[in-house]
Amino acid sequence: MPDSIKKTSLLEEMRNLLRRYSYAYSTEQAYCDWVKRFVKYHDIQSRDALFLDAEQKVEQFLTHLAVNKNVAPSTQNQAFNALVFLYSKVLNAPLEGVSASRSRKEPRIPVVLTKEEVADILTLLEGTTGLIVKLLYAGGLRISEAVRLRVQDVDFGFKQITIRDGKGKKDRVTPLANNIIVPLQLHLKKVILVHQQDLNIGLGSVHLPYALAKKYPNADKEIGWQYVFPSRRIAVDPRTGIERRHHIDQSVVNKAIKRAVKQCGITKKVSAHTFRHSFATHLLQTGTDIRTIQSLLGHADLQTTMIYTHVLNQGAQGVTSPLDLL
Secondary structure, eight states: OOHHHHHTTHHHHHHHHHHHTTOOHHHHHHHHHHHHHHHHHHTOOSHHHHHTTHHHHHHHHHHHHHHTSOOOHHHHHHHHHHHHHIIIIISSOOOOOOOOOOOOOOOOOOOOOOHHHHHHHHHTOOHHHHHHHHHHHHHOOOHHHHHTOBGGGEETTTTEEEEOSOTTSOOEEEEOOHHHHHHHHHHHHHHHHHHHHHHHTTOOOOOOSTTHHHHSTTGGGSGGGSBSSEEEEEEEOTTTOOEEEEEOOHHHHHHHHHHHHHHHTOOSOOOHHHHHHHHHHHHHHTTOOHHHHHHHHTOSSHHHHTHHHHHHHSTTTTOOOGGGGO
């Protein structure tokens, strides 16, 4: 990035605002990276240059991503959202009427596992990763939601899990399966022990959302705020510089899933999100109301949930194959 842009502390301002609005650290990194690429693409040398033909600059950059880089629709949308944040929040100059060429997002039927395939994979997953994947399937959690769970979000009495700040900054409640209660309780006993050991050496604090750290100075060391799935290692928080234990990395879970799927001989393209898709589809198969599933998944639009009805209808769709009539 040009020195003149660095001097203006544009990225520093953006980071501060992203943290003020409680964006995830991964989103903060992604948004700042897109701003860097945007500045580099247009060879912008000063803050004033950002205001000159702003909409045109954004359109050209997004078109470049779609046409020349052939990026996925979600990638282009993330770049657009980053630039919208830059202009509306950081520069106080909201964009108007950007009409760039957009990457096409073709409708896709989600990959879904059969109940037998889910059972086969789960038998090969042990320990923390096994618990996490069971939660993904048992309650339809996203992997990001599962690794960010706090101890206080698990309610054994009501057999439910509260998802805080899910997609769209919304909270929701999802079921806690009976089969996972005892293993999860045993796991949390280990978490409490590790947390006490951290406290004994002067550590034990955890990142708190919003401004809760200032409002409740000691809350960051309370067991209720600790992650259900903490990392094995203590590291320096890049946002604050404080040495603390973060949650387990999503890649650990994804790698474990990949190994188990390969070992099972399953050829479907399975990811952590596949268990969320399977959760919704299997609920539909057992007669659960579509709006209940919408609520459990946290979908704002019912049409998003309706994709699982297409999953049930794929293949035969109620039609007998002519081959079976021979």
